[in-house]
Amino acid sequence: MANDGGRIAVLIGQGGGQASPAAFELLNAGRQLARGGRQILCACVLGQGIAGVCDEISFYADEVYAIDNALLAEFQADIYASALEEVCRTISPVALLMEHSYENYELAPKVGYRTGSEVITDCTAIEKDEVSGALLCTKPIYGGNAVAVFELKSTPHIVTIRAKVYDALERGGSRGRVVRLECDLSPSLARVRSMEVVPGQNVSLDKAEVIVSAGRGIKTQEGIDELRRLTGALERFFDKVEVGASRPVVDAGLLSRSHQVGQTGEKVSPQLYVAVAISGAAQHVSGIVGSKKIIAINKDGEAPIFDIADYGVVGSFEEVLPSFIEQLEGLP
Amino acid sequence: MKAPVIIVCIKEIPDPEGPSSAFEIHSDTKQVVPVGIPPVINPFDQNALEAAVRLKDRLGGRVIALNMADKPITPVLKRALSVGVDEMIVLQDSAFKAITSQSTAEVLSAGIKKIGSYDLVLTGRQSADWDFGQVGLLIAEILGIPAINLAQVVELREDGIVVEKLRRVGHEVVIAPVPALVTVSSEVGDLRLPTLKAIQDARKKPVTVWSAAHLGIEAGKLRTRGIRSLTSPSSRARTCLRIEGSTPQEKGSNLALQLRQDKVV
Numbered sequence: 001m002a003n004d005g006g007r008i009a010v011l012i013g014q015g016g017g018q019a020s021p022a023a024f025e026l027l028n029a030g031r032q033l034a035r036g037g038r039q040i041l042c043a044c045v046l047g048q049g050i051a052g053v054c055d056e057i058s059f060y061a062d063e064v065y066a067i068d069n070a071l072l073a074e075f076q077a078d079i080y081a082s083a084l085e086e087v088c089r090t091i092s093p094v095a096l097l098m099e100h101s102y103e104n105y106e107l108a109p110k111v112g113y114r115t116g117s118e119v120i121t122d123c124t125a126i127e128k129d130e131v132s133g134a135l136l137c138t139k140p141i142y143g144g145n146a147v148a149v150f151e152l153k154s155t156p157h158i159v160t161i162r163a164k165v166y167d168a169l170e171r172g173g174s175r176g177r178v179v180r181l182e183c184d185l186s187p188s189l190a191r192v193r194s195m196e197v198v199p200g201q202n203v204s205l206d207k208a209e210v211i212v213s214a215g216r217g218i219k220t221q222e223g224i225d226e227l228r229r230l231t232g233a234l235e236r237f238f239d240k241v242e243v244g245a246s247r248p249v250v251d252a253g254l255l256s257r258s259h260q261v262g263q264t265g266e267k268v269s270p271q272l273y274v275a276v277a278i279s280g281a282a283q284h285v286s287g288i289v290g291s292k293k294i295i296a297i298n299k300d301g302e303a304p305i306f307d308i309a310d311y312g313v314v315g316s317f318e319e320v321l322p323s324f325i326e327q328l329e330g331l332p
Numbered sequence: 333m334k335a336p337v338i339i340v341c342i343k344e345i346p347d348p349e350g351p352s353s354a355f356e357i358h359s360d361t362k363q364v365v366p367v368g369i370p371p372v373i374n375p376f377d378q379n380a381l382e383a384a385v386r387l388k389d390r391l392g393g394r395v396i397a398l399n400m401a402d403k404p405i406t407p408v409l410k411r412a413l414s415v416g417v418d419e420m421i422v423l424q425d426s427a428f429k430a431i432t433s434q435s436t437a438e439v440l441s442a443g444i445k446k447i448g449s450y451d452l453v454l455t456g457r458q459s460a461d462w463d464f465g466q467v468g469l470l471i472a473e474i475l476g477i478p479a480i481n482l483a484q485v486v487e488l489r490e491d492g493i494v495v496e497k498l499r500r501v502g503h504e505v506v507i508a509p510v511p512a513l514v515t516v517s518s519e520v521g522d523l524r525l526p527t528l529k530a531i532q533d534a535r536k537k538p539v540t541v542w543s544a545a546h547l548g549i550e551a552g553k554l555r556t557r558g559i560r561s562l563t564s565p566s567s568r569a570r571t572c573l574r575i576e577g578s579t580p581q582e583k584g585s586n587l588a589l590q591l592r593q594d595k596v597v
Contacts, residue, residue, distance in 0.1 A: 070432050102500045106481040109433075109466040111391050113473040117554075118432060129560075136560055138473075141462050145355035151558035181449045191478035192508040196495070200502030237597040239514050249538070251518060258501055263463070264518070272596060282352050282459070293596055295587070296568065305352055312572040313587055315580035323584030331592055 002117070003307065005037035009017050009093035009156070011084065012062070013046045013101060014053045017161040019045075024168035026062045029126060029161055030097050031169055032060075036128055037096065043176075043197050045242050046080060048073040058175040065091060066178060073183045075103045078190045086183040093156045095135055097126070100160040107123035108160050110143040117154040124165045131259040144286025145265050161237070163206070164269055164290065205242055210274070211245035211291075213261055214254065215284075217317065219276025224254055226321050227276060233328040238271065246284045262287035276317045280305030333490045335393035336451035340417070341440055341468070341577075342397050344408050345397050346370075347459035360445035362562040364461075371408045372440025378523035380516040383486045384454050384523065385416035390531035393490060396447060400439050402429035405467055413534035414526035420537070421447065423579060426543040427551035433462075435554040437470030442547040444475065452493060453513040458459040462557075468515040518545045 003051040010030040013020035015209060027043065034041040040271045044063035047068065054066045067083045088096065095113070100122045112119035124147075125138040135157035137150045150160070164300065173318050198263055205211060212231050214224060224243070231241040244261040245254070261268055263283035269290030276297050288294065296309035306312045315321050344354070346366030363455045373381070384395045397412045399405070400423040413420055423443045431439070444453060453472075458465030472479030478493075484503060486494035492592040498517055526534070544551050575590060577583035591597045 075481075092536065099437045102482065102498065104463055106469060107477070109469040110473060110479075112466075113470055119464075119466060120436060121466065134558075139463075142346075142355050142364050142458055143463070144565060145352050146562060148362075148562045149560040151560050153558065173567070191512075192480055192506050194504055194506050196505040197499070198496075198502050198505065201497070202501050226563060234597070247518065251522075257498070259518065263460075264457075272433050281349055282355075283348060285352075289565075295591075296572070306572045306574075307569050309572045310570050311575060311587060311590065313580075313583045315583050319580035320584040322589070323581040325584075325588050326590035327585035328597065331597065 005039040005093040007040045007042045007063075007091050008029060008032045008034045009042045009044055009091065009096045011096065011106060012053065012057055013099050013103075014047055014050060016047060017049075019053050019057055020099065021168070022101070022163045024060065025163065025166040026097045026161060027098060028169035029166045030095075032206070033095060033126065033128060037094070039152055042091060044084065044085050044094065046073045046262050053209070054178050058178050060169050061189055062176045064176055064178040065181055067183045069180050069183060069185055069301070071324050073186060074191045074194070075085070076192070076194070077103070077106040077110060077193070077201045078122065079108050079185055081114060082185060082189050083183050084111050085114045086180060088098070088156055091132050091183055094297065095157040100159045101163050104160050108158055112158050115158070117156055117158050119158040119160070120150050120154060121160045123161050126159055126161065131246070143283035145282045164267070201256050201258050203242055203256075203260070204211055204240070205261060205268050208240045208242040208268070208270050208271040209238040210241040211244040211270045212247045212259065212274040213246065213278060214276055215246045215278030216248040218249060218254070219252070221254065223277075223317070226317070228310055230321055230325050233325045236328070244268070245276050274308065275305050275309070276321070278305050279303045280308065333391065333488065334379070335391055336488055337394050337396065337449060338386060338387060338451050338452045338454060339396045339398050339444055339447060340377070340380050340384045340593065341453065341455040341471070342381065342409060342412060343374045343459050344359070344371045344399075344401070344406055344460055345374045345461040347372045348375065353482060354435045357562060357564045359562055362559045364378050364562070371406065374456050374461075375517060376458060376460065376516060378456075379518050379520040380456050381415060381417065382523045383413055383483070383520045384452075386417060386490055387452075387486065393489055396421060398424065398430055398440060398447075400441050400443070401550075402426050405541070410539070412532065413537045414531045415524055420539045422539065422541045423547065424541050425551070426547075427544050427554055428554045432555045432557050433464045433466040436468055437467050438472055438571050439547065439549060439554070440467065441471050441474040441542075442549055443542060444471070446542065446547060451510045452488065453511070453515070454483060454486070455515050457515045457517045462545040468513055472513040475513070478512040480508060480512065480514045482517045484515045486514055486516065486518055488496060
């Protein structure tokens with residue numbers, strides 16, 4: 001294999017014996033990058049009991065580097081950073097791609113610091129600049145009000161990539177080489193100790209076909225109940241309908257954080273997004289622009305949400321929703 | 333336990349709640365220029381201030397606000413002094429303009445080292461302008477202290493700092509020895525409003541300014557952000573079909589009928 005351009009490394013998120021869905025998107029981003037530079041696509045798998053994941057991932061990458069260690073059973077940023085630093089030292093990748101997840105939010109800057117590299121977080125596209133060799137990283141800034149392309153010159157180019165901006169890579173016919181790396185990890189590396197994991201309510205916004213979201217204009221539990229009636233009506237037509245929320249609704253305690261859509265919540269791309277009493281501030285909009293169809297219901301006809309909606313109803317949700325629900329229920 | 337010294341890093345940004353039209357994109361100078369919206373303390377830094385002041389309410393001690401800027405301190409930042417901050421330290425130098433997260437963390441770490449003794453450093457989880465979310469974590473790396481990301485509750489105990497740290501679903505309770513750094517998320521709660529008396533008292537509180545030279549930082553070693561281009565978000569606008577009707581109720585049922593006609597439902 002021609003490998004004059006070095007290696008592109010992808011960190012594979014995994015759990016429960018499976019790679020995360022985003023891992024296959026990253027592998028696609030990595031494959032595109034590697035193809036342009038005739039580089040080797042390497043998957044890095046960190047964890048405990050990861051042989052199965054490595055075996056499966058080997059159909060997608062040219063090489064799989066695995067560190068299987070009991071100290072990697074649960075995510076601990078300092079220990080993961082040491083392991084990933086070790087991988088970087090061993091294979092000297094040109095680029096290291098990671099999912100923009102809660103864990104990597106913490107891991108990426110640590111690895112960046114320890115490898116002397118700059119990190120660009122939450123990228124929506126990456127591309128190699130053939131002239132300078134820099135990695136060009138597209139990233140929404142100012143809550144999605146602008147888009148910047150950053151030049152990443154330090155190597156490895158470390159980026160975290162937003163979920164669902166790349167399609168998943170298709171499984172290849174041949175298998176890459178799996179290499180087990182040893183890494184001298186010690187519990188004392190962890191500067192922070194976990195005491196308890198408190199489970200939350202799991203709202204699968206990312207898997208929903210339809211999301212009905214509450215905005216700042218909804219101030220009471222009765223308003224949320226009305227939204228739930230709408231989700232009930234939509235379940236006649238769609239398999240998975242969830243309730244979402246903009247940040248003010250979550251901060252007001254009307255819905256739990258797992259419902260939050262937007263810049264600091266979940267970025268979603270359902271078949272149908274119904275924005276109820278949401279004004280359309282950029283931080284919210286940046287999380288929903290991938291939706292196939294958007295319906296906006298807002299009493300302010302000038303609200304920016306209408307600029308990004310396919311269907312708009314100007315009116316208060318208290319008055320519009322009951323007849324909307326009734327008509328939906330009555331459709332043949 | 334002994335009264336803690338808490339350092340909170342704060343930054344001024346254009347109000348992120350402003351409408352999209354308030355963010356003018358100057359592609360030629362690669363800048364976003366806010367128009368007609370006020371500057372604010374970065375909302376996540378406000379959450380960090382609130383977390384700090386709550387600890388002070390319970391444990392006493394001292395809260396120091398630390399700001400890095402390329403221009404003199406503004407009235408907006410000084411408002412921190414009226415909500416419980418005791419002292420403000422401004423790291424100000426023209427060399428601090430448009431520098432990377434890494435360089436920003438180096439400057440702030442130099443400021444923290446110069447302050448000397450502290451128990452806790454708090455930052456917002458990210459700034460709502462560049463949205464990198466790295467500076468706090470990098471400061472902890474540079475200072476060699478524990479970092480806890482995305483806090484929703486911050487408690488100081490005899491045996492260390494105990495934090496509820498957000499997970500994608502639920503949260504994790506973690507503990508670390510002090511001094512430590514914690515990045516704070518909006519779940520902590522909004523920053524309190526100042527009282528009239530506090531606004532008056534704030535005028536007497538000290539504001540110290542340190543330049544790059546004071547911090548022993550060579551301006552030439554700071555790196556500026558490498559931006560190839562800066563543009564408006566593309567193709568976001570859609571053609572919105574406004575559903576008409578003589579009453580809101582009629583609009584509601586017309587919406588359902590339209591969706592059926594377009595085979596959306």
